[in-house]
Amino acid sequence: MGVSEVAQAVTGFVSDLKGFKAEIETKFNKQEEKLNMIERKNFAPARPILSNSTEVEVPHKKAFSAYLRSGDDDGLRGIELEGKALSTAIAADGGYLVDPVTSASVQSVLSSTASIRAVANVVNVEATTYDVLVDHSELGHGWATESASVTETDTPQIDRISIPLHELSALPKASQRLLDDSAFDVEGWLAKRIAEKFSRAEAAAFVSGDGIDKPKGFLAHPAVDAGSWTWGNLGYVATGVDGDLGGADAIVELVYSLGAQYRANASFVLNSKTAGSIRQLKDANGRFLWSDGLAAAEPARLMGYPVLIAEDMPDIATGATPIAFGDFSAGYTVAERPDLRILRDPFSAKPNVLFFATKRVGGDVTDFSAIKLLKFSVS
Numbered sequence: 001m002g003v004s005e006v007a008q009a010v011t012g013f014v015s016d017l018k019g020f021k022a023e024i025e026t027k028f029n030k031q032e033e034k035l036n037m038i039e040r041k042n043f044a045p046a047r048p049i050l051s052n053s054t055e056v057e058v059p060h061k062k063a064f065s066a067y068l069r070s071g072d073d074d075g076l077r078g079i080e081l082e083g084k085a086l087s088t089a090i091a092a093d094g095g096y097l098v099d100p101v102t103s104a105s106v107q108s109v110l111s112s113t114a115s116i117r118a119v120a121n122v123v124n125v126e127a128t129t130y131d132v133l134v135d136h137s138e139l140g141h142g143w144a145t146e147s148a149s150v151t152e153t154d155t156p157q158i159d160r161i162s163i164p165l166h167e168l169s170a171l172p173k174a175s176q177r178l179l180d181d182s183a184f185d186v187e188g189w190l191a192k193r194i195a196e197k198f199s200r201a202e203a204a205a206f207v208s209g210d211g212i213d214k215p216k217g218f219l220a221h222p223a224v225d226a227g228s229w230t231w232g233n234l235g236y237v238a239t240g241v242d243g244d245l246g247g248a249d250a251i252v253e254l255v256y257s258l259g260a261q262y263r264a265n266a267s268f269v270l271n272s273k274t275a276g277s278i279r280q281l282k283d284a285n286g287r288f289l290w291s292d293g294l295a296a297a298e299p300a301r302l303m304g305y306p307v308l309i310a311e312d313m314p315d316i317a318t319g320a321t322p323i324a325f326g327d328f329s330a331g332y333t334v335a336e337r338p339d340l341r342i343l344r345d346p347f348s349a350k351p352n353v354l355f356f357a358t359k360r361v362g363g364d365v366t367d368f369s370a371i372k373l374l375k376f377s378v379s
Contacts, residue, residue, distance in 0.1 A: 105191035130335035170197035215363030331370030
């Protein structure tokens with residue numbers, strides 16, 4: 001074989017080798033690409049799912065349930081709870097803010113109970129106090145003519161009403177055996193017990209609380225005759241009879257002692273005993289002043305105005321004020337922080353587990369002209 005033939009053979013071999021190499025690299029790249037696709041499919045995070053709020057809250061609910069049942073707070077430590085009633089999980093003092101479902105359940109029960117909360121102005125705040133600026137004076141005015149000078153008028157006076165928030169607590173307990181039962185709805189049970197305790201304490205404070213470490217009730221403010229009423233007091237109408245209603249006229253007078261701007265949204269507040277005493281009242285034409293609600297959950301009405309049965313109102317007695325009438329959404333404000341904290345204590349009441357729940361709430365009168373009282377006395 002000549003030199004030219006050898007060179008030609010070598011050139012052909014090299015060319016075939018390059019082609020084979022290129023083919024191998026192409027096949028290898030395709031195979032590697034397939035493997036990468038499989039790996040991405042199996043191990044890459046799934047696309048975020050658009051879901052409703054209940055689906056989003058499931059991890060929170062499971063973590064919170066584990067904390068209530070066994071004290072396991074690992075799930076809570078890694079979760080940042082977001083929402084209207086929540087901030088972040090806080091373990092510094094051994095307690096945690098409740099999950100959204102439990103918080104909403106407690107709030108729902110509180111709002112539906114027979115408490116001033118049902119008719120008052122309720123606001124959520126993030127501070128330790130809630131300040132209300134009130135202009136209760138008349139702005140000066142006058143008539144002007146084309147040529148006469150304008151007389152300076154009085155400047156309105158602004159008052160600041162500060163409502164401090166106080167800590168309200170409840171301490172329900174359950175046996176550890178009951179908590180270990182997976183069929184036991186621990187969140188629902190806890191929400192119900194907390195709401196029961198809170199509603200009783202709140203209802204009493206909003207009516208007659210002294211304002212010391214608790215909200216100030218509207219009956220804790222001085223009451224004066226409506227004819228000589230001044231700001232800072234609640235005006236009352238006397239029945240004319242000590243310890244007795246004395247007839248329907250007193251109710252009529254009470255209604256019209258309230259300013260017209262408040263009557264449109266006004267309601268009566270009284271307890272069951274007082275309600276039983278006035279159900280038989282009739283006007284001059286023989287018509288009952290009291291009428292029961294026609295639909296489920298609709299309040300009874302007295303002279304056409306809704307009636308809130310609040311058992312913490314005083315009973316009928318000489319000098320008592322067992323009936324209030326007014327626009328409570330303007331006259332009384334409930335201020336509260338939206339968070340509810342739970343501390344689990346498995347040691348203090350063995351074999352039971354205590355759940356120390358705390359919430360901050362305050363309340364006070366914010367418009368003294370929006371509420372009137374009926375006093376069972378001669379004057």
